[in-house]
Amino acid sequence: MVNQFAFVLIDDSDLDIFINEKFLSLSGLASSIRSFTNAESALAYFSNNPKNETETIVLLDLQLAGMSGFDFLDAFCTLDESLRKNIRIFMLSSTADTSDFERVIAHPCLEALLPKPLDIEKLKPLLV
Amino acid sequence: MTSKPKISVLYLDDELHNLESFKAAYRKDYTIFITDSPEEAEEILKKEEIQIVIADQRMPQITGVEFFDKIRNHHSEPVRILITGYTDIKAAIDSINRGEVFRFIDKPWDHDYVKNAIENAYDIYRTRKELRERNSQLEKAYNELDKFIYSASHDLRAPLMSVLGIARLAKLDTNFTRENIDNYLDLIEQSVKKLDTFIINIIDYYKNSRSGTEISAVDFKQLVDEIKDSFHFIPGNEEVRYEIQIEQEGPFYSDPVKLRIILNNLIGNALKYQKKDNPEKFIKITIKSNAVASTIAIEDNGIGIGETDLENVFKMFFRGTSQNSGSGIGLYVVNEAVHKLNGRINVTSVQNGGTTFSIEIPASEKNG
Numbered sequence: 292m293v294n295q296f297a298f299v300l301i302d303d304s305d306l307d308i309f310i311n312e313k314f315l316s317l318s319g320l321a322s323s324i325r326s327f328t329n330a331e332s333a334l335a336y337f338s339n340n341p342k343n344e345t346e347t348i349v350l351l352d353l354q355l356a357g358m359s360g361f362d363f364l365d366a367f368c369t370l371d372e373s374l375r376k377n378i379r380i381f382m383l384s385s386t387a388d389t390s391d392f393e394r395v396i397a398h399p400c401l402e403a404l405l406p407k408p409l410d411i412e413k414l415k416p417l418l419v
Numbered sequence: 420m421t422s423k424p425k426i427s428v429l430y431l432d433d434e435l436h437n438l439e440s441f442k443a444a445y446r447k448d449y450t451i452f453i454t455d456s457p458e459e460a461e462e463i464l465k466k467e468e469i470q471i472v473i474a475d476q477r478m479p480q481i482t483g484v485e486f487f488d489k490i491r492n493h494h495s496e497p498v499r500i501l502i503t504g505y506t507d508i509k510a511a512i513d514s515i516n517r518g519e520v521f522r523f524i525d526k527p528w529d530h531d532y533v534k535n536a537i538e539n540a541y542d543i544y545r546t547r548k549e550l551r552e553r554n555s556q557l558e559k560a561y562n563e564l565d566k567f568i569y570s571a572s573h574d575l576r577a578p579l580m581s582v583l584g585i586a587r588l589a590k591l592d593t594n595f596t597r598e599n600i601d602n603y604l605d606l607i608e609q610s611v612k613k614l615d616t617f618i619i620n621i622i623d624y625y626k627n628s629r630s631g632t633e634i635s636a637v638d639f640k641q642l643v644d645e646i647k648d649s650f651h652f653i654p655g656n657e658e659v660r661y662e663i664q665i666e667q668e669g670p671f672y673s674d675p676v677k678l679r680i681i682l683n684n685l686i687g688n689a690l691k692y693q694k695k696d697n698p699e700k701f702i703k704i705t706i707k708s709n710a711v712a713s714t715i716a717i718e719d720n721g722i723g724i725g726e727t728d729l730e731n732v733f734k735m736f737f738r739g740t741s742q743n744s745g746s747g748i749g750l751y752v753v754n755e756a757v758h759k760l761n762g763r764i765n766v767t768s769v770q771n772g773g774t775t776f777s778i779e780i781p782a783s784e785k786n787g
Contacts (some may be wrong), residue, residue, distance in 0.1 A: 310581065318590075
């Protein structure tokens with residue numbers, strides 16, 4: 292039996308959300324998938340979601356219209372610890388800018404940066 | 420040729436009759452400021468745009484070289500000329516060698532010699548100023564290029580990576596019905612179109628930033644009709660009602676390529692950022708044009724722009740909305756194009772109420 296996770300997708304491209312939802316549902320990794328097309332509403336969701344008991348994996352796009360992926364990370368980091376419990380954030384981006392990678396490595400609230408398109412086989416070992 | 424701007428000269432000397440005779444001799448050629456007080460000279464430097472400072476070496480409170488030393492940090496731009504008698508020649512040579520003084524004039528001074536020194540000094544002033552301006556332009560261009568390369572490579576890759584994702588997904592899918600295959604093909608089509616729009620925007624940007632200006636008489640009615648037609652076949656646009664009002668009196672000379680870029684982007688945005696469920700979608704295009712200037716207003720009743728985003732809309736790669744997300748280049752290019760035509764652009768908007776862009780462009784000279 293594979294471990295399952297609640298997934299949260301944050302991406303301003305409807306197309307990429309669709310693709311990632313499909314990948315995840317085919318993989319059998321997801322017990323649930325919730326998607327946001329902007330970081331503001333995702334942040335509002337996490338700010339009002341105490342007692343989160345399921346292990347949650349967030350796939351966060353970097354270049355978002357409005358609040359960027361980095362802005363989201365910074366804001367998420369300041370949330371109360373009880374709200375951040377069981378939540379792990381991975382960034383998903385097609386960036387080619389190496390300074391983005393450096394910023395990602397340095398960020399305390401982020402686990403890793405994954406290139407787009409999402410590769411389930413690369414994500415799996417990171418979740419263990 | 421524009422008329423030569425008058426050179427501003429500040430002359431500091433403790434002998435009043437020197438000051439007076441200097442002013443009398445050169446006031447027709449230059450804008451002259453004279454004073455016998457070093458403090459007042461500094462005040463003048465603060466207030467006026469002085470290009471050339473002339474100082475006497477021998478003054479009771481301070482020497483000319485000391486005065487130059489003092490003003491150097493805060494007023495490095497004016498070119499410095501020292502007036503001195505032969506007895507001070509060593510001080511003068513030293514200061515020239517140390518780069519503090521551009522030239523010295525010996526007493527008693529000769530009219531043409533001084534004039535020549537001022538003209539030469541002004542050439543130096545102008546050359547330095549131009550060099551500074553070029554440098555800051557270059558710096559801006561480099562910064563833009565850096566940002567451009569990274570952002571553009573991301574925006575070029577994003578739709579490609581979507582296509583790659585779709586291809587991988589399709590390979591995993593075992594549902595071989597026509598309908599399901601068409602779904603994947605539609606997604607690929609969407610992504611490719613987005614990529615193409617981005618590339619067209621980049622070409623606009625390049626044309627706009629590099630091209631020389633081709634000036635000809637602009638026919639606004641024809642221009643607007645052509646742009647309108649080019650959008651007509653895009654699904655969804657047929658629901659938008661146009662209200663077009665063009666008053667053109669006499670020929671308006673400008674760069675039609677830039678005007679097309681401006682109108683194309685603004686009309687395209689007005690169409691793109693409509694409210695999906697609004698039954699009364701409209702675009703209002705108002706153009707008033709004569710031989711001197713044109714004003715253009717493009718108004719829509721679409722989704723509008725939030726107050727905090729309004730000041731950023733002309734920045735490169737800024738995207739305010741995730742609806743129908745654009746490349747963040749369009750309005751940047753519009754703004755650049757308007758400025759290259761020496762015009763002004765303004766935007767007002769109400770979130771969820773609509774947006775109005777107003778532009779004023781003066782006519783260009785026929786031979787550019």
